Amino acid sequence: MKKFQVVGIGNAMVDVLARAEDAFLEEAGIGKGIMQLIDMDRAVSLYASVGPAKEISGGSAANTIAGIAHLGGRTAYVGKVKDDQLGAIFAHDLRAQGAVYETALAPKSEEAETGRCIVIVTPDGERSMNTYLGVTEFLSPDDIDEEQMAEAEWIYLEGYRFDGPDSHAAFAKAINACKGAGGKVSITLSDPFCIDRHRDAFRDMIKNHIDLLFCNRAEMLSMYQTDDFESALTKAAAEVAVVACTDSENGVHILEGGNRWHVPAVPTQIVDATGAGDLFAGAFLWALTNGYDLQTCGKMGNIAASEVISHIGARPEADLKALFEDHGLT
Template sequence: MTKKYQVVGIGNAMVDVLAPCEDSFLAENGIDKGIMQLTDKARGVELYGLIGPAKEISGGSAANTIAGIAHLGGKTAYVGKVKDDQLGEIFAHDLRAQGADYETPLAPKDHEAETGRCIVLVSPDGERSMNTYLGVTEFLGPDDIDEAQCADADWIYLEGYRFDGPTSVAAFDKAIAACKGAGGRVSVTLSDPFCVDRHRDAFRALIKDHIDLLFCNRAEMLSMYETDDFDAALAQAASEVEIVACTDGADGAHVLSGGQRWHAPAMPVQIVDATGAGDLFAGAFLWALTNGHDLETCGKMGCVAASEVISHIGARPEADLHALFKKQGLL
């Protein structure tokens, strides 16, 4: 029986506030370059006041992935919490405009937290340093999970950043049970090496018990398996998960399954803003997988989509990905 959705994503619903900056600005304000740091509301407001002109775009890692799948014409839905406020309206509008279903109940106007936002400081080399105020998305819980929606999905896609929420694991457990109980499959992205450090045991248990497809990058893979040996880490992951898809920056991506390993080359491109590269890799990979493409092609399409999104500001595709896939002989 055909499911209503190819992929349902669950993650932190955020609005990205993208601003260019010099490396000196990062140093002056105590910001570690190239990673995601959690901030409180006061710090988020302070940084917002310090940055120059900025661009506000709906973001959130899994939401970017779902938007990418929707851009490709996939049938998708997203679960993530925003408030009934201005940024919440921006988030919901942008995601629905891409063609994804978004029905998560809004936090009420009188909620003490606000819609989450991520101040993304983009250095001249395209590297991004993220300062994240989770806001109401931190409170996503089991009550926000629509079991019927998860059961009606070929795949669910879980965002590793959600492990920072107090009731997130319970929400994931409910979604996994609903999806797998109806014959669906489960994927997860590790999101960030520091996120892995905070929740390694929980990630390891989730991966071994429930995950069919693991998305990560080199740094996250090494952090997960606490080794400096990339090939050994890949092999260990492949022994625990049916499909492993690991990105490796300018070296493209590695896909492992069933004792086989494929390499997908990166597309040469001028990096303008690295935000969303992994998100769009996962989106194109899942779209390709749910449309019957082989794993090597899935990896190659992922690299094409990643190269498109880093060629401009913002973590959502702007060019026609189908046309780019055809240009590379993938469609």
């Protein structure tokens, strides 16, 4: 048995969550429902202009890993923070969930700070993300522990991490170490605009290295540059062994080897959509590495997603295993 079921690699961030009306987005020039990269000055300005906010350790892949750890999975995370106040918060929160986190801190002398994502949540539950990457942008191959990657049944790569000068090389090192030891590789596409910036690199990785692809409908259409959802799913299924494509309130489509399952969503009052895809992936991977069939993986993923969108913040607050039991899945 390998030491880790899943090791995640992504942008280590602290989420700053605030509520606002749509009018605020227009006034502040924020694109609704997407992730925009911002610099430090913009981060400071936005933080000053939002109302009361809640600060929670976040980052897409970190949320996924926290979900796996919450379920009792053997898991670890790689992502860079600075030796500063937000960096300490991030590391403490992730370790408190039960995940291994050993990435070397950027020193206090580093000009860039720990990354943060200012998430504006509108009344419809949609989240609009304004991301200052900070030191996490500079994750490099030196931060990848090949022995740790070799000890993973799966690694989970965050698409957002493609934004960084050395990120592609870091991913390549992780993939080679994991696959060289018999492990498998999953990736989440993260965001349509991220795909636009790195489509060729994504396609190359999907075709040649990925065993499990996570995405949502918008990301799927963006990746294959089509408005035909069925066509995009077919193309993806021809390139990767397993596809798990979420479709908001329509649930998830799972494809493998000519088989296809549609798993309905769990009806939920949306409070904050932040982290829905992250927790879907976490529960799906936990289920997969514990021997559940793909349809059950999808059901558990949908339950976890429904839990996280029922409250502010991208980490689970209820006992996910208990929720699985309530749905007759364990």
